[in-house]
Amino acid sequence: MGQAGNGPRPRRSVLYMPGSNARALEKAKTLDVDALIFDLEDAVAPEAKATAREQVASAVKGGGYGHRELIIRINGLTSEWGRADLDAAIAAKPDAIALPKVNGPVDLKLVAGIMQAQGADPAIKLWAMLETPLAMLNAKSICLAAREESSRLEAVVMGTNDLSKETGTHITKGRAEMMPWLMLCLAAARAAGISIIDGVYNNFSDIEGFSEECTQGARMGMDGKTLIHPSQIDACNSAFAPSDEAVHWARKVIAAFEAPENAGKGVLQVDGKMVERLHAEMGQKVVAIADAIAARAG
Incomplete structure (x- = not known):
């Protein structure tokens, strides 16, 4: 749960939208979702990166998304697209910029420093993707960086697919293999007083399985869940809303x-x-x- 003005900001449903899909960016204005992550990273092919960057920046500047929190996920700064993504995101002024594969607080400080040097709007926050083995080992220091206002850190997002890939850990029903990392990151986020968003459920046609995982995430204490398809929104909103x-x-x-x-x-x-x-x-x-x-x- 984040803050909007003087009140809470629900983050039950956080939908990834591929930045290269102009129709999807427009359709997002009508979806009953709490937050939108306009993705320039995993969901966009290399040849479409520049076009996606332009489309996302234009969409965010154009507005029309109502209460929906807008986040731009950039490519890593070490990639050939990262710095241009960051510059465009700063100029577009979303609610937050999501950083992929954050391994430690130094990654946050680097981006926050660039934003400070460019005079970025203080209202633009940072979301950190926790999706690597190093991130699991450094979850505490990453999240506690939020205690320094200059870090801009407001939320962390579990990147379970990348974590599975990099550790060789399988994601099975009930996520027993992932649970130690999920709960570790949740404790770190709570210690820092920031939001934590659960990872995606890949089989979007399996609404029953998805609903069960949403219920699990809510019981764990997650603020919400990242989604890959609009069909997942209703079940997610229901699971993460107080009864x-x-x-x-x-x-x-x-x-x-x-x-x-x-x-x-x-x-x-x-x-x-x-x-x-x-x-x-x-x-x-x-x-x-x-x-x-x-x-x-x-």
């Missing part, structure tokens, strides 16, 4: 601790259950994100 039951309970706990007679109390009994003040704080986050989602629907 009516959870919101009702959160409001009840908050109200109990806000009652004058309970001022200063650390533990209360609500409907026969013992709750602590930390549960009220957790409930405030649940209610805030639910209200933000409801406001969009309205």
Whole structure:
């Protein structure tokens, strides 16, 4: 969950859009998705990189995406396209720039330094793709870089396909093999107070399997999930939104601790259950994100 103005910014559904597909960039304006990653990296063939860069920059500058958070994923700076991608993204002023294959905090500092030198709008944040063995070993230092405002880091994204490729680890049903890394990165993100977005589900025609993985991600504590097809949006939004039951309970706990007679109390009994003040704080986050989602629907 990020911040939009003074309130929470839902990041339940984060859809990758190939920057080389002009029709897809336009269609994205009508999709019920929380965030869009306009991809200049994996989804774009080498011969289409320049065209994709121009199309994405034009789309972001043109606007019309409403509440949707806009992120441009650039190619790595060590590639022949990376620097031109970064320059174009800075000029386009998306909500964030996603950096592929971040191996350590030095990668973030390099990009943030370039952005500072170019006078990039302070509102442009950075998202880091965690998708390499080094990223897993350095997850703590990468995420904690967010404590330095100059880093601009606001979210991390699990790149499970690349992680599978680089480690030789298979992604099976239930993702048992991936779970240690997923939970490690989640702990690092939470320690840093930033969002973490779960990896993609490759078989977009398998809605049942996808829904199960969304439910798993939500139970783990992920803020949302990256998507590869619009058909995945509804199930994702549903899984990562607070349930009516959870919101009702959160409001009840908050109200109990806000009652004058309970001022200063650390533990209360609500409907026969013992709750602590930390549960009220957790409930405030649940209610805030639910209200933000409801406001969009309205």
